[in-house]
Amino acid sequence: MTRAALQALLSHWVRSPFQLAMLLAGLALATALWSGVQALNTEARTAYATAESLLGGGNAARLTAPAGQIPESEFARLRRAGWDVSPVVEGRMAMGQTRVTVLGIEPLTAPAGGTSEELVAPDVTDFLAGLGFAHPQTLDEIGPRALDLRPSQAVPVGTVLMDIAQAQALLDKVGFITHLTLAPVQRDGLTPLATLAPDLRLTPPEDGADLAGLTDSFHLNLTAFGLLAFAVGLFIVHSAVGLAFEQRRTMFRTLRALGVPLRHLALLLAAELALFAVLAGVAGLALGYLMAASLLPDVAATLRGLYGAPVPGALQFNPAWAAAGMAMTLAGTALAGAQALWQLWRLPVLAPAQPRAWAHAGMRSLRLQGGVAVVLAITAVILAQTGGGLVTGFALLAAALLAAALIMPLVLAGALALGQALARGPVAQWFWADSRQNLPRLSLALMALLLALATNIGVGTMVSSFRTTFIGWLDLRLVAEVTVTPRTPSEASALQDFLQDHADAVLPTQRMDARLAGQPGQIYAMKDHATFRDSWPLLDAVPQVWDRLAAGEGVLINEQLFRRAGLRPGTAMLDLPELGGVPVLGVYPDYGNPRAQAIIGQDLFRATWPETPISQFALRSETPQALIAVIQDEFGLPSGQITDQAQAKALSMSIFERTFMITGALNVLTLSIAGIALFAALVTLSGMRLVQLAPLWALGLTTRRLAALELARALVLAGLTLLFALPVGLMLAQILLAVINVQAFGWRLPLQLFPADWARLALWAGLAVLAAAVPPAYRLWRYGPNQLLRVFAHEK
Amino acid sequence: MKNKPYSPIVGRIAALFLLMITATQGHAQGFAGLGTTADGFAVPERGRALDFPQDHGAHPDYRIEWWYLTATLTGDDGHDYGVQWTLFRSALQPGDRAGFASPQIWMGHAGLTTADNHFAAEKFGRGGTGQAGVTLDPFAAYIDDWHMRSRADAGADPYDRLDIRATGPDFAFDLDAQAQGPLVFHGDQGYSVKSFDGQASYYYSQPFYDISGTLHLPDGPVSVTGQGWLDREWSSQPLSDDQQGWDWFSFAFDDGHRMMGFQLRGAQVFTAGTWITPDGAATPLPAGALQFTPLGTERVAGRDVPVRWRVDWPDGGVSVTTEPLNPQAWMDLSVGYWEGPLRFSGSHTGRGYLEMTGY
Structure with missing residues (x-):
């Protein structure tokens, strides 16, 4: 019996x-987007863990020197005094085709427990x-290289691990070390x-490169996007x-009448769904993997550019x-199929065999939706008023979006009612x-x-607002035509003397x-110069x-520090090491920097x-x-140590563009899923609408006219949705700019x-809707009289 | 004693020092009379007179070297104790360079044996930075905060008086050693043959130390006095390919004589030793003169180790059996070996030290 029932189903x-195909495609796409985003997050987090575990995890404190480097004799001195410290030399340099x-x-002497230990141990004499x-x-x-380098996944990308003696020689730091790691247990x-x-400063372990913490907001952003796409995909499945x-109602009734127990039937249907979920899940995982693999280079570039991760x-x-x-796919399928299974459970054996639209409860369910939407909207308002924290920000976002989505049918119903009131003529x-x-x-x-349109508008507005602000800001910040990075302190002083005569x-x-203010950050020295007075953005x-800063009377802080610590210029004081409380004189935007930053006058800094x-x-x-040519001639600096303004700007812009390329790609995918959902719904509808359309055909409307009307309706509905999506999208953008970004990155941008x-x-939306609406309309146009007449024959 | 996990790096580095017990690289024989190994290390030559104080210091052109002090002590609590302080040197390449580029690797070992406990600790470092090494004027062998420093009067041999210090996670010692006799040269004026193939090292000792000092144990400090023996040895390739390990003894007879004896276990057992009179006159004991007979084994650190021996020198009328202070005196470090104090009886009585490797 099971076999027969299964065959029938x-x-x-x-x-x-x-x-x-629709069901499988919906499930597969939902899985692909969700799992693709998760793959990106997992990969990035694994990379952070790799970076942090290389030198014995994050549990080793560091000793650093304010001067930037420590003479290696200090290492021996501390060891001879019994301290278990190990030296590290770190630096950037050009190697082959890259830096x-x-x-x-x-x-x-390296502390036990780092992955470097496992790596180096088998070949320590070679190392x-x-x-x-x-x-x-x-x-x-x-690329081609002179050094003996071996591949290892345990080393973070962009890092070359080697013995300290060789590193000192390569980095031109012979006799110096960058920092000392302090073993967790000391005698x-x-x-x-x-x-x-x-003279050495002890940095506690948690202040190190806490990449996971720094990048949390970025990953939360991605996750939210993935979840949104997943939800949209589930609409299709649903x-x-x-x-x-609906279409198998008759079959269910027949099967029940033939003696298949309800339990059994429900189980079979659930098994059927589970099978589809597994099939689509596998395809979705493969798709998600491909998507993640193609996006990863951009994500990696973003993380590297934004956080140095x-x-x-x-x-x-x-x-x-x-x-x-x-x-996630199985759970999503269960959620999407729950309603259908529930209806089956409550279906009387001799229920009418006629297909019935499931949402036919009509206005009542619309009103219920409206009620939920109002509750969500109120929640959103409350969250917006009280909100703090990134998770609250996303909750606000979710509540606002859902409220808008749920209220939309009511709005559309109102608009259509208005249309009806204004309509003249029977066909209209x-x-x-x-x-x-x-x-x-x-x-x-x-x-x-x-949801797809609003997300597009919201995220697009945010990105464009960011781009406009960012470009303006870059122009102001990167005024200097050339920047030079000396390799050693002695080179720095030589450069200083040399440059006085060669640069303006x-x-x-x-x-x-x-x-x-309790956060890891940096203090910079700023020379009193027209370059800054004229253009430094505040x-x-x-x-x-500027006069007060030059006189050493206070400090400028970046927007991140200003927002996190609530330090208002004119009234607030910032505690600086050695100096104590210093008045806050101004706040400057510092896009792209995850850390706190403060600027004091050069004279005060040097003193x-x-x-x-x-x-x-x-x-x-x-x-x-x-100027670049002269410096290179004189000091033989590798090209990586000298950058001109155009290069720096291009670099910043490429980091920026890549950051939002991911959101762009996800935008396109969400919109295509929405298109497929609409397509599925229209196809569904077209099957059922034959009954409604046949009488109109009988009254003299050609199938061609009817098809055109169907198309027009899809466009009208989509157009109304787009109109509604506009304010929703702008609201989304406002939440992103004023709440999420502030929480995640520490800066707020004006909405443009x-x-x-x-x-x-x-x-694009019109094209997507047309693509979704044309095939069912075309089918309608192509219906022959016999098909339409059969509707009457069936007495439906 | 505490069993702490050793880092794999340290284990591999320590393996460098195992060249003594597992010969692997190159051939020890001088290279066509040039006096170097295939990779450029110097090898000992018979007849070269040792030169002091220079030869108290390091010989970076030789692959391995050590400053090795053992002491049999008695506490003011009446208990027996044993102490070991060693600084090993192993060169990746001959010669030295400043800073971290130095190819000289140093390893310190410290051991402290009581009747029912054995403590051990180790240190690693490389030369060139001042973290570890040996200086000549004034003489000091050091690694981190461990040292063996000369406190001899000006003009005297630097080894005449030493101050020795080491700390481990759960023990420490501070000792003052004063030599009561001259330096003693093993083999042929310090040229000590180690196998039938002719592998050799430079090897001399100061076996006449009177020692006083303090041991710091988990239960508190103990004042101790006793006798000490310092070994100095350097070479580039002392063992034959088939030699698996050795048993080394130092004896301080109650009548003032001293005796050093060792056997290298391999396809053939190679023995050698030195008979030392109370005034420091040394007689080398040629291969085969000494006989070492294990008297049963004991389970130590998961292996069977012969901790009791009979040592016979028939020609000298010596036949003694040894009894360790603590049979479990295993140096549980990245390179493990047995090292501890003993008492002996039979034809003669006295105290001594035993080192066993390769078990």
Whole structure:
């Protein structure tokens, strides 16, 4: 009996292969988007863990010198005093075709537990003799090389791990180390470090490169996007499952009448759904993997550019990820199919065999939806008022979007009613009335379209607002024509002397790490110069801010620090090491920097931390190319140490563009899913509408006219949805700019409107709707009289 | 004692120091009379007179070297104790360079044995930075905060008086060693043959130390006095391919004589030793003169180790059996071996030290 019942149930799909394809495509796409995003997140997080575990995890404190480097004799001195410290040399340099971070460790004293230990151990004598390790991708980027480098996945991308002696030589830091790592356990009774090495600063473990923490907001963003796409995909599944259920009502009744128990039937249907879920899940995982693999290089570039987080551009397959993706698909299918199964459960044996639209409860369910929408809207308002934190921000976003989606059918119903009131002539009146009647059946698909359109508008507005602001800001920030990065302190002082005579202005950068209002950050020195007075962008400042800064009377802080710590210029004080409380004079935008930052006058900086070396020179020059040539001749600096303004700008812009390329790609995918959802709904409808349309044909309307009317209705509904999506999208953009970005990145951007983008979106949406609506309309046009007449013969 | 996991790096580095017990690289024989191994290390030559104080210091052109002090001590609590302090040097390449580029690797071992406990600790570092090494004027052998420093008067041999210090996670010691006799040269004026193939090392000792100092144990400090023996040895390739390990003994007879004896276990057992009179006159004991007979084994650190021996020198009328202070004196470090104090009886009585490797 099971076999016969199963055969009967499955025969439906053989007869409706298109429906089956729709169901599978919806599930597969939903799975693909969700799992693709998760693959990206997993890959990135694995990379952070790799980076952090390389040197014994994040549990080793560091000793650093304000001067930037420590003489290696300090290492021996501390060891001889009994302290278990190990030296590290770190620096950037050009290697082959690329720039890498060279990380030099001392394996004999390195704290136990790092992955470097496992890596180096089998070949430690070779390592001491010059063997290095790098990620395979880094090796590819370096290209042909003189060094003996071996590939290893344990090394973060962009880093070359080698013995400290070789690293010192390569980085031109012989005799110096960058920092000392302090083993977690030290012997009792040692002379305190404060006495032994008062010049060194102890950095607690958690202040290190906490990449996972820094990038959390970025990944939360991606996850939210993935979840949205998944939800949109489930709309398709829901409508496909619902349709199949409706069409098989007669079959269910017959099977029940033939003696198949209800339990049994429900079980068979659930098994059928599970089978589809598994099939589509596998396809979705494959798709998701491909999508993630093609997006990963951009994501990696973003993470590297924005946070300095090393993420490889090649995706690793992770079984846990696949399992989680499959579980999500099964859960999603269960959710989407629950309603249909529930209806089956309550279906009386001798229920009418006529197909009945599931949303036929009509206005009542619309009103219920409206009620939920109002509750959600109120929740959103409350969240907006009280909100703090990124998760609250996303909750606000979700509540607002859902409220808009749920209220939309009511809005559309109102608009259609208005249309009907204004309509003249029987066909026009029928058109509007019929549209209203069919609205419930299309509303789910239209909601999906609304979400996709609103997301497009919202994210597009955010990105464009960001781009406009960012370009303006870059122009102001990157005024210096050339920047030079010296390799050693001695080279820095030589450069300083040399540049005085060759550049129009020499603006040295000095900086040091410090905790600012409890957060890890940096303090910069700023020279009093017209370049800064004229163009340094400020969001808020006290009067005579530049004079007061030059006089050492206060500090400028970046927007991130201003927002997180609530330090208002004119009233607030910022605690700086050595200096104590310093008045906050102004706030400047600092896009792309995840950390807190403060600027004080150069004179004050040099008086307070005289040992700090110059890390970079910004140079003004009328003839930048000539200046670069002169510096290269004199100092033999590799090209990576000298950048001109155009190069720096291009680099910043490419980081920026790549950041939002991911959102762009996800936007396109969401819109296509919405298009498919609409297509599925229209096809569903067209099968059922024959009954409604046959009388009109009998009254003299040609199938051609009817098909044109069907098309027109799809466009009208889509147009209304787009109109509604516009304010929803702008609301979304406002939430992204004023809540999510502030929480995630620490900066707020002005909302700007880009109507040209909307027009482009309208065009794309129109094309998507046409693509969805033309095939069913075409089928209608092609119906022959016999098919239409059969409607009457069947007495339906 | 505490069993702490050792880092794999340290294990591999320590393996460098195992060249003594597992000969692997190259051939020890001088290279066509040039006095170097295939990879450029110097090899010992018979007849070269040792030169002091220079030869108290490091010989970076030789592959391996050590400064090795053992002491049999008695505490003011009446208990026996044993102490070992060693600084090993192993060169990746001959010669030295400044800073981290130095190819000289240093390893420190410290051991402290009581009747029912054995403590051990180790240190690693490389030369060139001042973290570890040996200086000559004044003499000091050091790694991190461990040291063996000369406190001898000006003009005297630097080894006449030493101050020795080491700390481990759960023990420490501070000792003052004063030599009561001259340096003693093993083999042919310090040229000590180690196999039938002719592998050799430079090897001399200061076996006449009177020692006083303090041991820091988990239960508190103990004042100790006793006797100490310092070994100095360097070479580039002392063992034959088939030699698996050795058993090395130092004996301080109650009548003031000293005796050093060892056997290298391989396809053939190679023995050698030195008989030392109370005034420091040394007689080398040629291969085969000494006989070492294990008297049963004990389970130590998961292996069977012969901790009791009979040592016979028939020609000298010596036949003694040894009894370890603590049979479990295993140096549980990245390179494991047995090292501990003993008492002996039979034809003679006295105290001594035993080192066994390769078990």
